[in-house]
Amino acid sequence: MTRGGLGINPRTLLWGPDDGTSDWVSAPELPDGGELVVDAEARRAAGKDRGSRVEALPGAVLRPAGAGDVEAVVRFAHQHGIPCAAQGNQHTVGGQALAADGIAIDMLRLNRIHSVVPPGADGSSGTIEIDAGVLLTDVAIAADKHQARVSTGYPGRTTLSAGGFAAVGGWSAIVRSGVFGAAVPRMEVVTPDGQRLLCSADENAEVYNAVLGGVGQHGIITRLWVDLVPAPSRVSTYTVPFNSAEAACNALRTLSERPEPDELHVTWKHPDVQIAWLEVDVYDPEARGIDCAQLLAGYGDGEPEVQDRSYLDFVLGLADPMYDFAEKQLGWNELPKAWADWIMTDDQVTEVLPEALPRVQPLISPTSVVLLAVKDRAAMDAAGRRNPPLPEGGGDKYWLMDCLLDFPSADEAEEAVRTLHDLHAFALDRGARIYSIGSFTDPGIHADTGLAPGTSKPRIDR
Numbered sequence: 001m002t003r004g005g006l007g008i009n010p011r012t013l014l015w016g017p018d019d020g021t022s023d024w025v026s027a028p029e030l031p032d033g034g035e036l037v038v039d040a041e042a043r044r045a046a047g048k049d050r051g052s053r054v055e056a057l058p059g060a061v062l063r064p065a066g067a068g069d070v071e072a073v074v075r076f077a078h079q080h081g082i083p084c085a086a087q088g089n090q091h092t093v094g095g096q097a098l099a100a101d102g103i104a105i106d107m108l109r110l111n112r113i114h115s116v117v118p119p120g121a122d123g124s125s126g127t128i129e130i131d132a133g134v135l136l137t138d139v140a141i142a143a144d145k146h147q148a149r150v151s152t153g154y155p156g157r158t159t160l161s162a163g164g165f166a167a168v169g170g171w172s173a174i175v176r177s178g179v180f181g182a183a184v185p186r187m188e189v190v191t192p193d194g195q196r197l198l199c200s201a202d203e204n205a206e207v208y209n210a211v212l213g214g215v216g217q218h219g220i221i222t223r224l225w226v227d228l229v230p231a232p233s234r235v236s237t238y239t240v241p242f243n244s245a246e247a248a249c250n251a252l253r254t255l256s257e258r259p260e261p262d263e264l265h266v267t268w269k270h271p272d273v274q275i276a277w278l279e280v281d282v283y284d285p286e287a288r289g290i291d292c293a294q295l296l297a298g299y300g301d302g303e304p305e306v307q308d309r310s311y312l313d314f315v316l317g318l319a320d321p322m323y324d325f326a327e328k329q330l331g332w333n334e335l336p337k338a339w340a341d342w343i344m345t346d347d348q349v350t351e352v353l354p355e356a357l358p359r360v361q362p363l364i365s366p367t368s369v370v371l372l373a374v375k376d377r378a379a380m381d382a383a384g385r386r387n388p389p390l391p392e393g394g395g396d397k398y399w400l401m402d403c404l405l406d407f408p409s410a411d412e413a414e415e416a417v418r419t420l421h422d423l424h425a426f427a428l429d430r431g432a433r434i435y436s437i438g439s440f441t442d443p444g445i446h447a448d449t450g451l452a453p454g455t456s457k458p459r460i461d462r
Contacts, residue, residue, distance in 0.1 A: 006036065008059065010080040013101040015059045028076040032066030034109070036073065046104035051093025051337045053413055056100035058085075063109050067188060067196060067222035070105060074220065075194020077103055086220040088133065088161030092168075092437060093337045093404075096215060107133040107163055110222060118146035119230050125151060126228035132163025132221045137316065139226070144312040149231035152183040153263070156319035156369075163221040168437040169213040169388030171400050173263040173281070175256050176376045181212035182383035188223035196222070201386075213388035215436045232283035235262075235314040236292050237307040240278045240300035242266075245357055248276035249349075249372065251299050255280060256374045256397065260290050265373040273361040273370075281314070319369070326367045335367075335406040336413030340420040341435035342427045343388070345377075346395020351430050353401065356423045360403050363416055369404040391433045400435060 005017045007026040015038045018024050027036050038060045047057035059082075062073050070086075077084040083102030090097065098104070110131035119126040126148055128139060136150075137158040143149055153172035155165065166187070170180020186200045189211050199208035210218035242248035248266045255261050255278075263281035268274075278300065285292050296304060309317065326332035344352055353372065360370055377396045380387060390398065403420065407413040424434065 006038065008080070008082065010082060013059055013082065025080060027060075028072045030062075030065070030072055031068040032064065034065040034069035035063045036103075037061050037063065043104075046087060046106065047098060049087075049090040049092055049095060049097060050333050051095070051339070052334050053093065053336050053338075053410060053417075054095030054098060056095055056098035058099045058104040059101045060103050062103055062105045064105065064107075065109065067110065067190065070110075070220055070222055071190050071194055071196040073103055073105065074190050074192070078193045086132075086163070086216055088164030089135065089159055091157070091160055091164065093339045096436075097164075105220065107161060107220075107222075109133060111135075111138075113138065113142050114223075116142055116146055116148075116228075118148050119228055128226050128228055130162055130224055130226065132161060132166075132223060134162050136160050136162060136165060137320070140312060140315045143228055144231060146228070147231055147233075148228040149311065149315075150180070150183050151227040151229045152177045152180050154315050154318075157323060158316060158318075158320055159323075162224055162226070166212055166221055166224060167214060167216050169435060171373065171375075171435065173265045173279075173373050175261065175264055175374060176379050178375075178380050178383035179213070179387055181386035181388075182380075183227040184212065184224050184386070185227060186225040187211065187221050189219040189221055191219045209385035212386045213436075231311045232262075233311065234284055234286070235309055235311055236282045236285045237305075237309070237314065238280045238282075238292055238296055239305040239307075240280065240296060241302040241304075242276040242278060243274070243301045245276045245353070247301075248278050249353065251278055252372065252374055253397070255299075256376070258295070260285075260288075260292075260295050265371050267369070267371045268357070268361060268364060270364050270366045270368065273364045283311070322367065330367065332367055332406065335408065336410045337404065337406045338413050338416035338420055339404045339437070340424055341400060341402045341437060342424070342432045343391055343435050344399045344401065344427070344430075344432045345391050345393030346397050346399070347393050348391060348427070348430050348432045349399040349401070352423075352427045352432055355426055356401060356403070359419055359423060360405065363405045363407075363419075365406055367406055369402060371400075371402045373400045373402070374398070375400075388435055389433045391431050393431050402435075 008015045009023045011023045042061045043057045046061045048055050064070050083099045085097050085099040086105045086107050087097045110133040112131045114129040117127045153174035190196050197204045261280050262283045267277045375398045
């Protein structure tokens with residue numbers, strides 16, 4: 001449904017009742033019963049993201065009740081040259097999901113878990129069928145009820161929407177898996193011209209490959225089928241301090257070759273930003289006969305911090321508690337931010353990390369994240385074009401450096417963005433590729449995954 005008499009003049013991009021010109025067109029009917037709203041409060045909420053650096057108010061906000069509403073509005077926008085963008089939980093921080101004077105689509109309204117098929121006793125994978133607006137928090141909880149997990153794991157922050165996570169690529173700290181896209185064998189997608197398609201590697205494969213990791217430039221995911229595998233019962237986490245970043249990264253590399261660790265990453269934290277903290281997560285060590293203390297003997301420059309948790313508590317306890325506190329008590333959502341990520345091969349990380357780390361360490365706040373994670377290259381490459389753009393280079397690993405920085409003032413954030421742009425250029429000169437969840441919105445930054453954010457005519461070009 002639409003509000004009676006609502007429409008738009010595509011020439012001026014002004015919404016309202018019939019303006020008496022030949023340009024005015026009535027808003028589309030919404031077959032699933034959603035709403036197209038133009039009130040100031042809804043537009044303000046949809047006109048910013050958690051970066052608090054970019055503001056771009058849409059002319060209207062779609063609150064869909066089903067994928068048919070998304071299809072109708074995207075087709076309407078395509079026909080009349082109106083920008084539109086899907087928004088999940090607004091975790092991008094550079095305005096990528098904003099639609100200035102266009103239509104913002106509130107995907108969190110599509111939040112139904114349709115079905116859960118547990119993994120089979122014969123080793124076959126299970127499946128969870130979900131709307132794109134379902135949060136990964138709820139995916140983890142629903143899967144855990146069946147002693148299952150997403151096959152490629154979860155990010156540290158689980159309040160991302162499933163559709164948004166698939167659109168940016170979906171990195172986790174699991175060493176021997178691909179990114180989230182590798183766990184999505186099938187999707188329902190609304191293409192830029194308003195066609196609703198089921199797609200997979202065998203059906204509408206061009207759309208499927210372009211949308212996974214495509215940063216929202218090639219279509220809007222409305223539903224996903226996600227692979228499940230058996231979840232561990234317990235996770236032991238050892239967090240080991242290192243005085244040297246080089247020693248921590250060498251340990252990360254060495255441990256990634258061993259079968260015992262399941263998830264690995266290094267972080268640099270406030271207040272002592274020179275200390276590198278190596279986190280080693282081992283699934284069900286007792287059942288697998290793994291002595292974690294012996295595994296890590298000789299590593300680090302101090303006693304490790306040790307936690308033993310249920311798998312679900314582990315997933316929901318990675319970064320969610322810190323950010324829940326920061327959002328509620330510190331106003332973190334309103335802090336200006338700068339964010340950049342690079343995917344590198346073995347030879348590239350040895351050049352990029354020593355250049356980047358000293359420049360970002362002084363910028364680390366109590367709620368900043370600077371980390372380095374590693375994945376097995378063969379496991380990533382097996383997913384083919386379901387990956388975000390990957391670098392070429394030597395070695396058998398892919399590395400992700402993630403720098404999410406927040407600041408008390410916009411000027412400080414803008415200075416940090418300039419620093420990250422410099423580092424971005426340095427990394428790309430050495431063959432690294434951007435992992436497109438961060439701050440960058442200038443033309444060319446997203447050239448590998450489509451046209452620059454904000455353009456009104458996305459194309460499939462991967």
